[in-house]
Structures are given as C-alpha cells and as structure tokens.
Amino acid sequence: MLKDFITAIKLLKYNPKVKSHAVFSGIFFVIGLFYELTGKGDSILGVIYLLCPATTFWQSHYTSCMCGLVQSSQAKKKMQTYYPFLLCIPYLLLVYVIVFVYHFYLAKNGMEGFTYSVNYGIQSKYLFFAGAMLGTLLIYSVVSYKEFVISVIVLVVVELSIIFLGLSESQKLISFFGRHFTQSVAFSIIFVVIGCAGAVIMANLLYKKDIDEIAVKGIARSLNK
Amino acid sequence: MKDMLKVYRIFCNRIYSIVVLVLFPALAIGIYTMLTGRLAEWSLFIIAIYMMVLGVFGDFFCYNGINSKDFQFGLFRNTLNGRKNLKLAIVTDQIRRLLQISFVLLICGAITLSSNSTLNKCEIVLLTLILIAFVYGANSIIISLLRFITEYTIYMGTAFILVSIFGAAVSVLILYRYEYMTINLWAWLIVFIVLDVIGSFLAVKMPLRNFDRSFKEREV
Structure with a gap:
C-alpha cells in the first residue's frame, strides 16, 4: 500500500502540466481556507475550493493516460482506477474531518451576532451541504473525463441547487436543520461514503471508455507536436 | 463576411454555436421575464452576470489554451494567410460577443421599459448601456487571462474567482448608485468603454503574439 502510494506520487511528476497543477492547487487551497475562516458557515464556496486540489490530482493522472506508453502498459487500469484514489480520498477525508471539527466547534461554542439556536442551524446546514458537495464532486471528477458534457450539465444542476440552498438564509431552512443536527451530520457522512464508493465504482465501470476529447482538448492541442 | 464565418467556424462547431448563441440567450430572456418587476435594477444585473458566466465558460469549448505557450496552431502556421485568418477568427468572436451581449441586454432593457418600473426611462437605457459595456469588457479581459490555462x-x-471579482465590482456600483445615490453613471459609462477597448486589444493581441512566438525556437 505504502509502495503504491509512493508510486502514485512519483507518477504525478510525469504529467505534462505538473508545475501549474502544483501552483494552482496551492492557490485554491489558500482561497478555500480564506472562505472557510471568514465565512464561518455562511458560504459553501470554501468547501469547493478546498476540494479543488484533489481534482487536480485526478487531472494529473488522467492526462498522463493520453500518453501512448501508458496506454500500452500494464499500469493503464491502475492509472485510472487506483492511483488517483490513493491520493484523493485521504486528502478529501482529511479536509472533511478538519471542516467537520471546525464547524462542530463553532456549533458548540456559538458565534458572535447569532443566537445559539440560529448558529446551531447554520452549522448543521453547512455540514449537510458540505457532505453533499463532496460526494457529488467526487463522482463528477471521475465521470467528467469520460462523459464531459453530460456530467457538466448534471453537475451544474446539482451544484447550483446545493450552492443556492447552502447560501440561503431562509429561517425555515435554518430552523429545520437546527432541529435535526444529528441527522444532518449522519447524512453528511453517508454522502461522503457514497461519494467515495461511487467514484471507485464509476472509475472501474468506465475505465475502458476513451477519455473525452473536450475534457483534455487544451492539453491535447498543446501536446500534439 | 463569408470568410469571417468560415474562419470562425474552424474554432466554433455547430453544437457550440446552437447552445451558446441560441439556447442560453433564449434562456436568459426567459429568466428575465420571470425576474422583472420583482427585483427592479438587480434583475438586469443578474442577467449581466449570467451573460458573463456564459461567455467565460463557453470560451472553454472553442478557444481554450490559445494563449498558452505550448499551443499548436497546426495548419494556420503552414499557410500564407494563417495569421490573417487567425486574427479574423478572433475578431469575429469578439464582434459576436458584443452583438450577443447587446442583443440580450437590450431586449431585457426593453422588457423593463415596457413594465411598470420605478426607475425613469432614461435611467434604464443608461443602465443597460453601462451593463453592456461592462459585461463585454470584463468578459474580454477574463477570457484573455483564462486562455492561458489548458x-x-x-x-x-x-x-469562478475572476467572475466573482468582476461581479462584485459591478454590484458595488449598483449598490452605491441606488442605495446611496453617490455615483454618476455617465462617468462610469466612459470608464467601461475604456475597459472595452483594453479588453478587445488584449483578446486579439495575445493569441497573435502567441502565434508569432510559435515560430521561434524555444529556450531550453
């Protein structure tokens, strides 16, 4: 397992855009952290940006699959179904645990300017939608490389509804989540587990399908020498 | 004209043209008819942001990576008219962008004019013109930057970050205008026209510069 993990990290080096991936992963992580610390449950965007580095791991391994050498090697299947998960899932779970602990702490200790019950509802709502967002993005990251247009349409519909509900300040919604804190935490964890399992299953189901041209069009054009 | 369309279609295929030029603008007007009357000036602003997002994400499907140093121009480099045709394609795209944004926002402005809005008619026309200038300029600058990313x-x-920065800028403008009444719209129209000129210049010049660079040997 550890050996495979080291191999997965080593393989990152060979993708064509490793530098820009690394730089932008760092930038997105900082932006995510900024949103997370300043929003304190108001905005769901922090989670999206904290997840972005994981999708760049994915991109790194999938773009390496365009190489003929990888296509003809025995590691072809592993490059799509095993190595990306070794990096992404631990990273995402780590991020999720940090976000979870932070918002749990905010829920228990309260925030300035909010009554205890409203704050409780806001944090409960945030945890629920953060789990849903993470689960959806995990499955989307895999499917988008095989069916780009369809997956983007589905993602836009699902994500927009999650973002709008997550940003909503409706008192009904907040009081509903406030009353069901335990259930929303449980559903959040279930969403994450479904996301991880769904991503692994989809990767195994779709690995024989060619990588969608549109998803890697820019890179393919720049490499076609 | 025929050449313009021919060259433009090299980058923009049929499905892209139908979706981005017809389907989404029609959807925008549909959304606007639902919003108008409820949100007053903010409804025009929402459509402006919608058009900005459409322009930015639509560009990914046609001109993605054209400014990046590894981009291969293929047959454009092998013909005598390569540079001219590339320029024509990008200029056509910019004209298309301006016409599309103007068309959608003018229709939305006309709908507001015909409805019982609290604003006076001159104000609505001016606000529409400002938003057209702003969306076109912001769109051109954003895509000039994003064309470096493959x-x-x-x-x-x-x-997302760039659109939200520009969106926040125009929302502050509208907030200051209608909440505090401290902003002169004519001055901002001039500022946004300058933004349009800079945006158009960047959008056209950067790919051409990259095209010229593609003939040079790469430094190791």
Missing part, C-alpha cells in the same frame, strides 16, 4: 479543473476554479 486544464479544465483549474480553468473552472480560476473562472
């Missing part, structure tokens, strides 16, 4: 996850993440 990976779509990074493209999407950066696009």
Whole structure:
C-alpha cells in the first residue's frame, strides 16, 4: 500500500502540466481556507475550493493516460482506477474531518451576532451541504473525463441547487436543520461514503471508455507536436 | 463576411454555436421575464452576470489554451494567410460577443421599459448601456487571462474567482448608485468603454503574439 502510494506520487511528476497543477492547487487551497475562516458557515464556496486540489490530482493522472506508453502498459487500469484514489480520498477525508471539527466547534461554542439556536442551524446546514458537495464532486471528477458534457450539465444542476440552498438564509431552512443536527451530520457522512464508493465504482465501470476529447482538448492541442 | 464565418467556424462547431448563441440567450430572456418587476435594477444585473458566466465558460469549448505557450496552431502556421485568418477568427468572436451581449441586454432593457418600473426611462437605457459595456469588457479581459490555462479543473476554479471579482465590482456600483445615490453613471459609462477597448486589444493581441512566438525556437 505504502509502495503504491509512493508510486502514485512519483507518477504525478510525469504529467505534462505538473508545475501549474502544483501552483494552482496551492492557490485554491489558500482561497478555500480564506472562505472557510471568514465565512464561518455562511458560504459553501470554501468547501469547493478546498476540494479543488484533489481534482487536480485526478487531472494529473488522467492526462498522463493520453500518453501512448501508458496506454500500452500494464499500469493503464491502475492509472485510472487506483492511483488517483490513493491520493484523493485521504486528502478529501482529511479536509472533511478538519471542516467537520471546525464547524462542530463553532456549533458548540456559538458565534458572535447569532443566537445559539440560529448558529446551531447554520452549522448543521453547512455540514449537510458540505457532505453533499463532496460526494457529488467526487463522482463528477471521475465521470467528467469520460462523459464531459453530460456530467457538466448534471453537475451544474446539482451544484447550483446545493450552492443556492447552502447560501440561503431562509429561517425555515435554518430552523429545520437546527432541529435535526444529528441527522444532518449522519447524512453528511453517508454522502461522503457514497461519494467515495461511487467514484471507485464509476472509475472501474468506465475505465475502458476513451477519455473525452473536450475534457483534455487544451492539453491535447498543446501536446500534439 | 463569408470568410469571417468560415474562419470562425474552424474554432466554433455547430453544437457550440446552437447552445451558446441560441439556447442560453433564449434562456436568459426567459429568466428575465420571470425576474422583472420583482427585483427592479438587480434583475438586469443578474442577467449581466449570467451573460458573463456564459461567455467565460463557453470560451472553454472553442478557444481554450490559445494563449498558452505550448499551443499548436497546426495548419494556420503552414499557410500564407494563417495569421490573417487567425486574427479574423478572433475578431469575429469578439464582434459576436458584443452583438450577443447587446442583443440580450437590450431586449431585457426593453422588457423593463415596457413594465411598470420605478426607475425613469432614461435611467434604464443608461443602465443597460453601462451593463453592456461592462459585461463585454470584463468578459474580454477574463477570457484573455483564462486562455492561458489548458486544464479544465483549474480553468473552472480560476473562472469562478475572476467572475466573482468582476461581479462584485459591478454590484458595488449598483449598490452605491441606488442605495446611496453617490455615483454618476455617465462617468462610469466612459470608464467601461475604456475597459472595452483594453479588453478587445488584449483578446486579439495575445493569441497573435502567441502565434508569432510559435515560430521561434524555444529556450531550453
């Protein structure tokens, strides 16, 4: 397992855009952290940006699959179904645990300017939608490389509804989540587990399908020498 | 004209043209008819942001990566008219962008004019013109930057940030105008026209510069 993990990290080096991936992963992580610390449950965007580095791991391994050498090697299947998960899932779970602990702490200790019950509802709502967002993005990251247009349409519909509900300040919604804190935490964890399992299953189901041209069009054009 | 369309279609295929030029603008007007009357000046602003997002994300499907140093121009480099045709394609895209934004926002402005809005008619016309100038300028600048990025996850993440920065700028303008009455709209129209000129210049000049650079030997 550890050996495979080291191999997965080593393989990152060979993708064509490793530098820009690394730089932008760092930038997105900082932006995510900024949103997370300043929003304190108001905005769901922090989670999206904290997840972005994981999708760049994915991109790194999938773009390496365009190489003929990888296509003809025995590691072809592993490059799509095993190595990306070794990096992404631990990273995402780590991020999720940090976000979870932070918002749990905010829920228990309260925030300035909010009554205890409203704050409780806001944090409960945030945890629920953060789990849903993470689960959806995990499955989307895999499917988008095989069916780009369809997956983007589905993602836009699902994500927009999650973002709008997550940003909503409706008192009904907040009081509903406030009353069901335990259930929303449980559903959040279930969403994450479904996301991880769904991503692994989809990767195994779709690995024989060619990588969608549109998803890697820019890179393919720049490499076609 | 025929050449313009021919060259433009090299980058923009049929499905892209139908979706981005017809389907989404029609959807925008549909959304606007639902919003108008409820949100007053903010409804025009929402459509402006919608058009900005459409322009930015639509560009990924046609001109993605054209400014990046590894971009291969293929047959454009092998013909005598390559540079001219590339320029024509990008200029056509810019004209298309301006016409599309103007068309959608003018229709939305006309709908507001015909409805019982609290604003006076001159104000609505001016606000529409400002938003057209702003969306076109902001769109051109954002896509000039995003055309350097070839990976779509990074493209999407950066696009969200840039769109939200420009969106926040125009929302502050509208807030100051209608909440505090401290902003002169004519001055801002001139500022946004300058933004349009800079945006158009960047959008056309950068790919051509990259095209010229593609003939040079790369430094190791």
